[in-house]
Amino acid sequence: MVPDVPGATSTRSDGESPEPLGYELTDEYDMPAEVDATFRTLRRVAFGYFTVFLVVVAAVPVLTLALDWWSQGRLIGGMSPSFAMAAFGLYVFFFVLAIAAATLANAVEDRMLGGPERDQHEQRSTPL
Amino acid sequence: MITASIFGLVALLVVVLGLALVLRPRGPSTLDFYLAGRRVGVATNACAICGDYFSAASFLGVAAAVYVSGLDGIWYATGFAAGFIPVLLFVAAPLRRFGEFSIPDFLGRRLESDGTRLTAVTVVQLIILSYLVPQAVGSGITWELLVGHGIAGLSPYATGVLVTTAAITLIVALGGMRGTTWTQAVQFLLLLCAFIWLAIAVLGSGFNYAGAVDELSTGPLANPSVEDGEWRLETERDRIDGDEPATFGEPGARYGQLGQFALIITLIMGTAGLPHIMNRYFTSPTGIAARMTTVWVLGLAGVFYALAVLLGTAARSLIPEAAREHPWLAELTVDGVLRVPEHALLVLGRIYGDEVGLGFIATGALIAVMSTIAGLLLASAASWGHDVYERHLNPRASQRQAVWAGRSAVVLVAVVSAVVALTMRPDSLTALLPSIVATMVTWAFALAGSALTPVFMLTIWWRGTTAAGAVAGMATGTITAIGMIVAGTVLGADGLREMLLTPTVVAAPLAATVTVLVSRRTVTPPNLDRLWLKLHGTAADRQALRLARLTIAGIDEPSRGAAGNATKSRQR
Numbered sequence: 203m204v205p206d207v208p209g210a211t212s213t214r215s216d217g218e219s220p221e222p223l224g225y226e227l228t229d230e231y232d233m234p235a236e237v238d239a240t241f242r243t244l245r246r247v248a249f250g251y252f253t254v255f256l257v258v259v260a261a262v263p264v265l266t267l268a269l270d271w272w273s274q275g276r277l278i279g280g281m282s283p284s285f286a287m288a289a290f291g292l293y294v295f296f297f298v299l300a301i302a303a304a305t306l307a308n309a310v311e312d313r314m315l316g317g318p319e320r321d322q323h324e325q326r327s328t329p330l
Numbered sequence: 331m332i333t334a335s336i337f338g339l340v341a342l343l344v345v346v347l348g349l350a351l352v353l354r355p356r357g358p359s360t361l362d363f364y365l366a367g368r369r370v371g372v373a374t375n376a377c378a379i380c381g382d383y384f385s386a387a388s389f390l391g392v393a394a395a396v397y398v399s400g401l402d403g404i405w406y407a408t409g410f411a412a413g414f415i416p417v418l419l420f421v422a423a424p425l426r427r428f429g430e431f432s433i434p435d436f437l438g439r440r441l442e443s444d445g446t447r448l449t450a451v452t453v454v455q456l457i458i459l460s461y462l463v464p465q466a467v468g469s470g471i472t473w474e475l476l477v478g479h480g481i482a483g484l485s486p487y488a489t490g491v492l493v494t495t496a497a498i499t500l501i502v503a504l505g506g507m508r509g510t511t512w513t514q515a516v517q518f519l520l521l522l523c524a525f526i527w528l529a530i531a532v533l534g535s536g537f538n539y540a541g542a543v544d545e546l547s548t549g550p551l552a553n554p555s556v557e558d559g560e561w562r563l564e565t566e567r568d569r570i571d572g573d574e575p576a577t578f579g580e581p582g583a584r585y586g587q588l589g590q591f592a593l594i595i596t597l598i599m600g601t602a603g604l605p606h607i608m609n610r611y612f613t614s615p616t617g618i619a620a621r622m623t624t625v626w627v628l629g630l631a632g633v634f635y636a637l638a639v640l641l642g643t644a645a646r647s648l649i650p651e652a653a654r655e656h657p658w659l660a661e662l663t664v665d666g667v668l669r670v671p672e673h674a675l676l677v678l679g680r681i682y683g684d685e686v687g688l689g690f691i692a693t694g695a696l697i698a699v700m701s702t703i704a705g706l707l708l709a710s711a712a713s714w715g716h717d718v719y720e721r722h723l724n725p726r727a728s729q730r731q732a733v734w735a736g737r738s739a740v741v742l743v744a745v746v747s748a749v750v751a752l753t754m755r756p757d758s759l760t761a762l763l764p765s766i767v768a769t770m771v772t773w774a775f776a777l778a779g780s781a782l783t784p785v786f787m788l789t790i791w792w793r794g795t796t797a798a799g800a801v802a803g804m805a806t807g808t809i810t811a812i813g814m815i816v817a818g819t820v821l822g823a824d825g826l827r828e829m830l831l832t833p834t835v836v837a838a839p840l841a842a843t844v845t846v847l848v849s850r851r852t853v854t855p856p857n858l859d860r861l862w863l864k865l866h867g868t869a870a871d872r873q874a875l876r877l878a879r880l881t882i883a884g885i886d887e888p889s890r891g892a893a894g895n896a897t898k899s900r901q902r
Binding site (some may be wrong): 209217230231232234237238240241244245246247248251254259261262263266267274276277278279284285288289290292293294296297299300301303304307308311315316317 | 384401404405411412415416419420423538539540541543544545547568579580581585587590591593594598618621622624625628629631633635636640641643677709791811851859863866868869872875878
């Protein structure tokens, strides 16, 4: 059942259109205060990761101007660090960053939203 | 005419048409036609997004850009892949959770404004058209090299444009999103196979990647250009070090210091505003699935673009020597350097696999074109059919009428893009802009990143965004981006020109500023709290997961019961 809390909405399983409080009976609901806190946490996470992403991407051309070794030095085989980073290093970085960001965002949502329902479900499933 | 190529093409068309027919929507439902019933799994959707995203610009264009500009060309690949990081961090999950049909529908519902929806439809159509035309150009170029003959008196280029557009229009109109999803996923896997085969063939022949980069970087970089009607090699000037000649392994062949940043910001910002890619996120079952789909896309994109860069480098290194051994390369090259850079992979395919190899790579190029055209046509259909027809022209339309409106929109947009592509002459444009396909797609990214992405992100992450602010922001971004691109094509000065042709770095902040300023003076939607819960809450995700668990439990229970009964029978 949806609790009688101002501002809370229930959500249909197809995600089409959440009805206002009390219009539809379902176990799943979000509390406005919880959603707001989660939103702020996720925004901090997203901007933090985005800053790291921008710094690393911008560093590749910037280092070309700052360090001669970056574009003129040779790694094993003869490829410059700048070329190696642009040709495959950045893709590895993007993938690692994506896994870390997605894992953290999922964990934040899991811990901060759905608390009361989880408690209810746990109470129901606890053997007497 | 190359027999192997024709067989490859016919087999491909049969497979994708078969998939579209088998997986077509069974009833007249717009949810099925536009969004495949919102039941596309993570791996399938990731492959379909890759098929949608890796267009001719990625398959032919990235290798061509590396071939012609060396390190500066790699920034195309980096930017195309990097664009999914902002999508992952800021867009994927909330967009799916809000759960509409298209970007204009999302903006219209979130801001509770029909004006915003219609403004977004206009911007989306501009983006789709500027993305569709280079795909059609790519199909014409590929057909020209692959088949070399026209049909019914048409030139090979015109035949390629028309045949590809007609085939894809049929597939999309028949299959809708469900059929298109599976054909795009299969097409991506074929595309990846083409790259992997070519990379194995090149590396297996003894090609030393790092050594080739080193060797190419020792001399000046020169490319063919037409002067007084004659092709000749012209050394590229280093745009960072002034009058020094540019080299393959160092920046400066194409962009100055500011130009590199402008290009990468344009590509990074643009991805989040591409309608055909964002629409795919609405097909995920949950917000978490949409987020994890993006992680998969980033992994697959990394593999794909790393191979594209390797092959562009291999083409630059290997074709001069091959030109001495293969007489057929004479008419395609000037002193061992290709006249049209987009031919790089096709030529490598023919060198290593003869006609079959050329057929395989050319089929891959057409696959790239076809899967992207399919996504663009579907996005366009959703925009016209759902956002305009269903929402405004005929709100009481039956599902059957709405689906037919979408199908009609598919045909109309396909005809317009083919006509525009037929008026273009790729050879003459190549002399003006190296790697014309990648360049034209960059303009679509510029428009998306300037007009849609800033408004899109503010709408998701700032409660204060209003309908008036969004309309003003989209208008500002569109006008600024188009104005700068037009000015850039007219002006000749290098530094200013490259900046003007990648306008997002100026237009996006301007659009965001205007959105914020106008929003502060206007009123937010009355149901903002409810909209915010829908956008950032996870109740729908949890509900979907619970239903899935219950369904699985319901399936397992009878099967366990049946297994138990069978055991008991055996014991008896």
